[in-house]
Amino acid sequence: MIYTLTLNPSVDYIVQLESFSLGELNRSVSEAKFPGGKGINVSRVLKQYGAKSKALGFIGGFTGEYIEQSLNKENIETDFVKVAEDSRINIKLKTGQESEINAKGPTITDLDFHQLKDKIRQLGSTDLLVLAGSLPSSLPETTYEELVKICRETGVQFVVDAEGDLLKKVLPYKPFLIKPNHHELGELFDTAFTFAEEVIPYGKKLAEMGAQHVIVSLADKGAVLISENTAYLAEVPKGEVKNSVGAGDSMVAGFLAAYERTSDLKEAFRYGVASGSATAFSFGLCTKEKVDELLSQVHIKEIL
Structure with a gap:
């Protein structure tokens, strides 16, 4: 089974306004709320493909209950560690431009962290764990490293979608997949990229x-x-970008769902690219129907 880990889940509260005036009363045009967090996004997109997953992480309070209940309504299994403080609410303010206010989140105690590690120790060699997103400030910088060490000991494959040192520190433990965007890759190697072909030598270094x-x-x-022995370049579909949130998570989910079904890297990559694009062209996460519409526009060529 695929397990997804979101260490600092949120209730994402999205507010649409025609305009915003600082210091004055502003009235919304529409509002929506969703369970948020990169691992949770992966689970929700996996569900679109009929792929089973179980969401792990920390939740607390009435907001944590909302996150768990929302996922259960989508028939996504959960096994969260319950913490004392409320899960955070992140505000996304849409007024032509999008502004975000991300809350700090609850304090995670040593006991909470030990409970999570015990859950991960129960995973087996046929399971895969997706570690996605940033760390709560109350957890040590070594958190991902500690968790992937457990995976290596138990034979669990793992995926890491994180930035900077969080990503660098897990590489020696041989993650099944990592997914930096070009900005994150540039920060790792202190460079910048204009064309897709330029990232290949640096991607090979990560391999x-x-x-x-x-x-x-x-x-x-x-x-x-x-x-290790091959590289593919994908031409992405063309469309109007409506949403930047969750596109990378959708790419990871599409890749994993297709790879679990076919064991074909090229096909998994094609579904990953289509899934990321489908989310970017939507106001929420992608649907399978939208992905199917875009698949024919994803052209892939082998370059190594």
Whole structure:
């Protein structure tokens, strides 16, 4: 089974206004709320493909109850560690432009963290764990490293979607997949990219450092998949970008769902690219129907 880990889940509260005036009363045009967090997004998109997953992480209070109940209504299994403080509410303010206010989140105690590690120790060699997103400030910087060490001990494959040092520190443990975007890859190697082909040498370096598969997304300029002995370049579909939130998570989910079904890297990459694009062209996360519409526009060529 696929397990997804979101260490600091949220209730994402999305408010649409025609205009916003600081210091004055503003009235919304519409509001919506969703369970948020990168791992949770992966679980929700996996569900679109009929792929089973179980969501792990920390939740607390009435907001935590909402997150759990919302996922259960979508028939997504959960096994969260319950903490004392409320899960956070993140505000996304849409007024032509999008502004975000992300809350700090609850304090995670040593006991809470030990409970999570015990859950991960119960996973088996046929399972896969997706570790996605940033760390709560109350957890140590070594958190991901501690968790993937457990995976290595128990033979669990794992995926990491994180930035900077969080990503660097897990590479020696041989993650099944990592997915930096071109900005994150540029920060790792202190460089910048204009074209998809330019990321290939740096993706190969990440593979040499331990990653089994590396996907680098470059928004409308395409995406690259690099493994030890091969590399693919994808031309992405064209469309109006309506949403930047969750596109990378959708790419990970589409890749994993297709790979679980076919064991074909090229096909998994194609579904990953289509899933990321479908979310970018939607106001929420992608649907299978939208992905199916875009698949024919994803052109992939082998470049190594």
